[in-house]
Amino acid sequence: VTVHRRHAEALDRADALADFRERFVLADQQRIYADGNSLGRLPRETVARLDELVREWGERLVGGWEDWIELPARVGDGIGEVIGARPGETLVCDSTTVNLYKLASAALDLRNEGGAVLVDEDDFPTNRYVLEGIAASRGLELRRMTTAPIEGPSAQDVTREAAAGDVALVALSHVSYRTGALADLPAITEAAQDTGALMLWDLSHSAGVVPVRLSDSGADLGVGCTYKYLNAGPGAPAFLFVRTDLQERMRSPVWGWFGQRDQFRMRARYQPASGIERFLAGTPPILGLTAVQAGLELVLEAGLERLREKAAALTELFLVLHDERLEPLGFRLSTPSDSERRGAHVSVGHEDGWQICRALIERAEVIPDFRPPDMVRFGFAPLYSRFVDVWDAVDRLARLIETGEYRQVSAKSARVT
Ligand SMILES: Cc1ncc(COP(=O)(O)O)c(C=O)c1O
Helix, strand or coil: CCCCHHHHHHHHHCCCCHHHHHHECCCCCCCEECECCCCCCCEHHHHHHHHHHHHHHHHHHHHHHHHHCCHHHHHHHHHHHHHCCCCCCEEEECCHHHHHHHHHHHHHHHHCCCCEEEEECCCCHHHHHHHHHHHHHHCCCEEEECCECCCECCHHHHHHHHHCCCEEEEEEECECCCCCEECCHHHHHHHHHHCCCEEEEECCCCCCCCCCCCCCCCCCEEEECCCCCCCCCCCCCEEEEECHHHHCCCCCCCCCHHHECCHHHCCCCCCECCCHHHHCCCCCCHHHHHHHHHHHHHHHHHCHHHHHHHHHHHHHHHHHHHHHHHHHHCCEECCCCCHHHECCEEEEECCCHHHHHHHHHHHCCEECEEECCCEEEEECCCCCCCHHHHHHHHHHHHHHHHCCHHHHCCCCCCCCC
8 A cells, every 4th residue: 555544644634624523413433424415414503503493483483584584595695605606696495406497497488489408418317307397398309418428518518419409508517416527617608608508507516615606607597405515404405596687587487475576465466576586486494594504604614715625635535545446446437537627526436336335334334325327426525524534435445345245235226325
């Protein structure tokens, strides 16, 4: 071994973000949590805030709405700082799936003259399904583009696909959920807009870990979730972004009372609120919004540039260790090797990937996840992951293969992978 554990320990000692780990609930110190890209850890502050909110609910009852009603837009502006939006361009509401539906539908209404919807055939399922459904109900073409298996979509891909006929909307993920590839957001946005399409980004795997300059890049629309690197908890509300100058021209397909102008006048007919709040639908989830706020504050305190730098160093260490210890054991790196081109997680392919993933969880106290066909995915969220976690995870993984121990776990499939 040339990269010793001592090297990882030294990186931890020099880590400016090391103290943030203690700000999270660490229920099991032996366990290496490498799935913060799926569900982030619980911040201690969130426990206190939710406790306080529950007390407030008990005491204020319906009177609490006086303050709570502002939360989707107020927490939205906080998310705006993370994704590079201007105030009034971001809301926290609904799920990523529902927000994607709302914004994609609204975008297509704006065009009003057909045109294809362009997606990446390797994108996260919900994105492909939602757009497939929208295209089907409107009689539009869903164009599924093939992109580089590891590097993901490029501006050239978008230009090439647009040459095959009119495209109304391009919807892509900023960071690929499978490979961790980081797309060139400004270049792809420009390529999409050059063809006359609107550009919608899913920032689920970049919000809170990769600095995004959404407004400066001229992006039209965005969505993303808060339970990964923003640590807002299972099912916490998602966010949506609409560029300021598009807002007055767009309408949510869900004409709910929270998106209505002067909501409490209870008018006979729907009239959208001005600004971003027209994209609200129904009563906002205040418990979830409170958790988003607490998680967001930690990210802003740590600073996105520092988080990005540490995430790149953590994945870099994984890559070096992969080449040294995993590749000889039959693993293939399924993540871009250039740190500029990847987000905060890494994937390695192996023909027994599923069984290896289960063995890590059941026998080695390492929690990754599995993405078909053969990828074991490791997310080392920089707010609470240590360099020794990366070293130990690779070490435990290599030992499971070297000893053949992983073959002793059941290869039976599970409902959640
Ligand atoms: C890129 C991407 N979009 C959307 C989602 C999930 O959307 P929802 O929160 O609506 O289930 C995920 C979940 O992991 C994701 O990775």
